[in-house]
Amino acid sequence: MPSELARQVLDGSPRALARVITWVENDDPRAVECLEILYPHMGRAHILGLTGSPGAGKSSLTDQLTHHFRNAGKTVGIVAVDPSSPFTGGALLGDRIRMSRHAGDPGVFIRSMATRGFLGGLAQTTDNVVKAMDAAGKDVVIVETVGVGQDEIDIMRIADTICLILAPGYGDIIQSMKAGVMEIADIYVINKSDHAGADQLYTEVNSRILQDSQIRKRDREPPPVVKTVATEKRGIDDLMAAIESCRCQLKESGALLEKRRERIRQQTFQMIQFALFQLLEKELAQNGRLDRLVDAIIEKKENPYQAMREIVDEFIKVPAG
């Protein structure tokens, strides 16, 4: 009973929210029905993305931030994404461990997600999971990305504010970030500041920000760089202040609306694309038409470009104009 469940989500039932999320994750048709009902209630939460290499401290910081948000009276949803194994399809989801002190707090809802073969640091369905939490009334939704690829910029499509978590370690941390990752952050966090090398990393990040034309183009003010020690609660106030001022700025400058508009545009288009794709796939796979087409292309009786044109013409009628 999707509509019943959606209503329970709106009434604050964690059990209903959990089930809707499962449907979303499984591409269950009932998910869309629920999301439709939930839609009017989306768009209230502040969506915070935490990205950065594995072990940098994303989960520990999520835990700390959650603690602070709770003290400020805000409810928190957490989506922690971990990779699925490409070989077995299974996944080890361990982020909850670091957040266990929020157990028993009805104002915190934590959900672990596996990527299920999707690259880019999130699962295909993370977006809709976040929306479900948003509709369920969470004031803040924190998304922790996988952190394996270091080229995960999908978080951009989802989050209002992105924190890039860096930590001193071996090698050149900044160099190891793939192109793009440095640029997407709104806030840079130097975690593990208790370790040697943190000061140096801090300096490097600051100078990189000043030099980076992409970042300079985007913001008038250089984005904040905050030092933290997640395990010892140090610097979390500063990070919270940075997040808060980021949020205010987003709102006041209208950038938030702009961001969301752009996002809705992309998402809507993507959804249409996906739905069309599924329809077409079904049509073409029926009666073995696709297979026959493939045979013909291989035998050079047809060429793929023409086949594409014919099919688009057959199925999609664009009014002349």
Place this chain on the structure above:
Amino acid sequence: MAKKKLKIIVAKPGLDGHDRGAKLLCRIFAEAGMEVVYTGLRQTPEMIVEAALQEDADVVGLSSLSGVHNYFFPRVVSLLKEKDMADVLVVGGGIIPDEDVSSLKAAGVAEIFGPGTRTDEIVQYIEGNVAG
């Protein structure tokens, strides 16, 4: 619609810190294609059930070596029932004397795996007994 993935919570109730077996099984379950949420050490029954609820788990696996299973395992089962989650399969393992097994089963624990059980047997049992 994607094939449904089994989601399992592996938890260590109580203060016992020996998690070699729990961690090993997490790995084995993931290799069998399951999505495994490890809650870590020092879990109360309330915490375990909350994790199962939020994660919408199909299975809860409990591991205990310090002899507190008689208190913890039935409590997890009854809390699940309270939350209307009676269909979640609860299994247990660790150092559990044979004479406790029947009372644990009567309390609603589906199966107990003693020391030396083959891991593929455990996987098979779970795959064969999950509801739905």
Place this chain on the structure above:
Amino acid sequence: MADKTELEEIKKGRETWEKGPLNKALSRFGERKKKFTSISGTPVNRIYTPEDTATLRYQTDLGFPGNYPYTRGVQPTMYRGRFWTMRQYAGFGSAAETNARYRYLLEKGQTGLSVAFDLPTQAGYDSDHALSMGEVGKVGVAIDSIDDMRVLFDRIPLDKVTTSMTINAPATILLGMYLALAEAQNVSWDKVGGTVQNDVLKEIICRGQYIYPPGPTMRLTVDLIEFCQKHVPRWNTISISGYHIRESGSTAAQEIAFTIADGIAYAKACVDRGMDVDQFAGRLSFFFNAFTNVLEEAAKFRAARRVWAKVMKERFGAKNPRAMMLRYHVQTGGVTLTAQQPLNNIVRVGLQAYAASLGGCQSLHTNSYDEALCLPTEEAVTVALRTQQIVAEESGSTDTIDPLAGSYYVESMTDQIEADVNEYIEKIDARGGTLQAIEEGYIQKEIQNSAYRFQKEIESGERAYVGINKYQMEEPPPENLLRIDMSVGEKETEKLKALRAERNPDAWQAALGHLREVTKSGDNVMPAVIEAVKARATVGEICDVWREIFGEYRPKEFV
């Protein structure tokens, strides 16, 4: 150790043997397995000859017992002087029950006490904490406040006994209570002797009784070491433990490598505090496991002594011989015991105890055969003790020192383990040291991988395990298992309620406040801890002060 010409001859002899008789036998019968490995997975050759020990230099690599690098033992006479200390660890129920047991043992002539604490005490929770439910008094005695400690040592003169306490993250508190009691008995601290385990790093690596993150918890460890060096000179300040690392699935070499890496971290922290290695290092002691593969285990102990001696001399510049000696306690391998056909465990423990004696331990605990099923019964405990007595009195391993020295196999295994250990230590150094390697989960991951590999070998049948994957039998369920009374928890909770009502709230609050300040200031916490326990602050309350300041550790789950 053979000379060049002899080595040539041996090589020729070996080649002839390989081409001739060996080849013939192999082609006719083959061997049981394609690959032979030790229980740790180390390859084991068909045969060892002087070729394998050709680079061994007796004086530098082995030396004489009591001489650097202590490969053959830390004392000149070893077990010809006296046997190892037979120390069986036990603890149960309430402080009063344990006290009765202690006084019985003392009357029978025992002089060393060993305290096992229940899990709430070890994890720094009071008996009435939500997480203590069902655990109070279970695996050891429940201590909440100095009141319990007073009962535990009632009518036991603290200058006449030594006490070993298996306590780690809250070690400062339990030692603080012990010292406060000594004071109350008018026993000066320089007459007090004993041990605290105090090894918090291995709790984080594998045993799970941690409270604080590595940095702050190390600070407490060093505070204790520093304080004792000044005020309690006869106290053994730490027992650096590989036992639990091995139990959680490591190989023999990993057990030594990660324990010594921990030892390096502690020694470095002490040196950073300004302490003199020649003074404190002699009070560092170790605790290892013994598995059933006798020769590998004996080699392991020999290698461990050599590595530690070199670490202390070369890395820390120790000059005092005592600072270079690896002295250690051994417990036989709990995880090697099977619930199936439990009497077989007596044999396993026997071999393990034999390995410990061949390896040159300073003290030994032998497990009871029923431990895979339940808490040991009295009969099983007696058999366990008898087992080590038989090894000591009858086996002959104690009549000559380091009897395996010079065995081609054991010497090359010793070298191999030493090389593996050094390789790990280098890798850990490259990561920025032990703490960093633990934080990144590197050490945990290496152990988990070994545990996984071992399990796979058992399940595939590649490695035989009697009663588990070979020679199984139908068995009736075991009977007469020892069960624990669950009511201890309620009694302790009532006692706590009374304590909180009775004690002087001003003194209590002032003491905790002072502790908070001292902790923040970075000064040694021990005096403030002692003051707090005297004001009847509980273990949980003191731990909470530090939880607030330090935060709580949450482990790296998968790695």
